Amino acid sequence: MPICSFYIQQLKLSNYKSYSFKEFNFSEKLNFIVGNNGVGKTNLLDAVYYSCLSKSYFSSDLMVPNFQDAFFRIETNVSLGVDNQLVEFKYLKQEKKEISLNKVKVEKLTSFVGKYPCVFITPDDNQLILGASEIRRKFIDATLCQFSSDYLLHLVSYNKVLTQRNALLKSFYEKRTFDNALLDVYNQQLVQAGNFIHQFRKDFMLQFVPVFEKYYRQIFDGDEQIDIHYHSDLLDNDYATLLETTQEQDRVAQRTTKGIHLDDIVFEMKNFPLKKIASQGQQKTVLLSMKLAQFELLKIEKQVMPLLLLDDIFDKLDSGRITKIFQLIKSESFGQVFISDTDIDKIEQLIENNNCKQYKIIPLD
Ligand SMILES: Nc1ncnc2c1ncn2[C@@H]1O[C@H](COP(=O)(O)OP(=O)(O)OP(=O)(O)O)[C@@H](O)[C@H]1O
Numbered sequence: 001m002p003i004c005s006f007y008i009q010q011l012k013l014s015n016y017k018s019y020s021f022k023e024f025n026f027s028e029k030l031n032f033i034v035g036n037n038g039v040g041k042t043n044l045l046d047a048v049y050y051s052c053l054s055k056s057y058f059s060s061d062l063m064v065p066n067f068q069d070a071f072f073r074i075e076t077n078v079s080l081g082v083d084n085q086l087v088e089f090k091y092l093k094q095e096k097k098e099i100s101l102n103k104v105k106v107e108k109l110t111s112f113v114g115k116y117p118c119v120f121i122t123p124d125d126n127q128l129i130l131g132a133s134e135i136r137r138k139f140i141d142a143t144l145c146q147f148s149s150d151y152l153l154h155l156v157s158y159n160k161v162l163t164q165r166n167a168l169l170k171s172f173y174e175k176r177t178f179d180n181a182l183l184d185v186y187n188q189q190l191v192q193a194g195n196f197i198h199q200f201r202k203d204f205m206l207q208f209v210p211v212f213e214k215y216y217r218q219i220f221d222g223d224e225q226i227d228i229h230y231h232s233d234l235l236d237n238d239y240a241t242l243l244e245t246t247q248e249q250d251r252v253a254q255r256t257t258k259g260i261h262l263d264d265i266v267f268e269m270k271n272f273p274l275k276k277i278a279s280q281g282q283q284k285t286v287l288l289s290m291k292l293a294q295f296e297l298l299k300i301e302k303q304v305m306p307l308l309l310l311d312d313i314f315d316k317l318d319s320g321r322i323t324k325i326f327q328l329i330k331s332e333s334f335g336q337v338f339i340s341d342t343d344i345d346k347i348e349q350l351i352e353n354n355n356c357k358q359y360k361i362i363p364l365d
């Protein structure tokens with residue numbers, strides 16, 4: 001079965017970050033968003049991301065409205081296969097956000113997330129390699145929540161029970177009491193959601209690693225070996241038994257010391273941690289390969305062509321690598337792509353050198 005096409009035709013923003021009101025029309029293939037620092041390139045890409053996933057890549061809903069305002073609104077005309085769809089988001093402070101699809105209210109966020117797959121690559125993403133494990137878990141979760149609404153539901157449930165269990169451990173400690181039966185109720189819920197999430201992440205990583213390696217070699221010409229491992233307390237342990245054996249430790253620490261909330265992805269180059277020895281360009285190549293692998297797996301899972309948002313990615317990459325990435329994204333393996341850059345000459349050069357036909361330049365000022 002062919003992959004279902006997906007692209008955004010038109011986007012109308014009201015009060016979205018720096019945009020008080022603005023309308024954009026896009027090419028179904030390459031879109032170049034060009035302008036000086038601070039003109040709103042990243043904000044526009046973020047609004048596209050929002051249209052797909054009903055959340056900003058960077059900020060909570062509260063921080064999205066144009067300064068001092070209490071609302072924002074996004075209206076998108078989407079083409080999905082043979083359908084044209086109208087998607088609207090209305091946010092009013094202190095009220096529940098409203099999403100509607102073809103003027104019909106979407107009751108459950110879980111039924112919306114995953115419909116419009118999207119991958120965003122920003123300069124801040126180097127934190128995926130350099131930063132804390134939480135950022136890598138967010139990367140996995142952002143992918144898997146688009147994969148499966150069941151995953152999203154289990155993740156919400158796990159986080160809720162984890163917060164409750166930690167609060168209980170704290171209160172036991174403060175009141176110098178202990179109730180094994182009560183703790184056990186939380187343990188069972190944690191085990192149920194935790195095992196589901198662990199299995200999903202483990203299966204995902206098995207698919208992810210070879211696709212990552214394929215892209216890494218394709219862009220990097222395969223001169224360095226990068227090893228990626230999924231680390232989890234649950235890999236060699238039954239979670240229920242683990243919670244029992246660490247009960248004393250948890251009581252002293254007043255929090256849950258083992259579980260999937262501490263999972264990580266470990267990168268190594270020549271048996272050293274990648275962040276210690278890789279150059280900035282190498283880190284960026286690893287990052288791009290991860291995101292392209294995320295793209296490919298989302299495409300296969302959803303059978304829909306995801307959007308690709310590239311925010312200022314050409315910085316720090318040599319021209320050989322830029323050309324490779326460019327050739328890749330303009331091929332049929334990719335659909336609608338948004339690329340932001342400050343340098344119009346560089347973009348025009350890229351378009352010419354790569355003989356791009358289907359594109360639109362969107363200048364911002
Ligand atoms: N909620 C908001 N309300 C109003 N303005 C905002 C809001 N959030 C961000 N901004 C402003 O939007 C402006 C544009 O930001 P953006 O990050 O999109 O610029 P950019 O074109 O990507 O710049 P650069 O080339 O430096 O990456 C900034 O001046 C920022 O302060």
Ligand SMILES: [Mg+2]
Nearest residue numbers: 041042311312
């Ligand atoms: Mg920017």
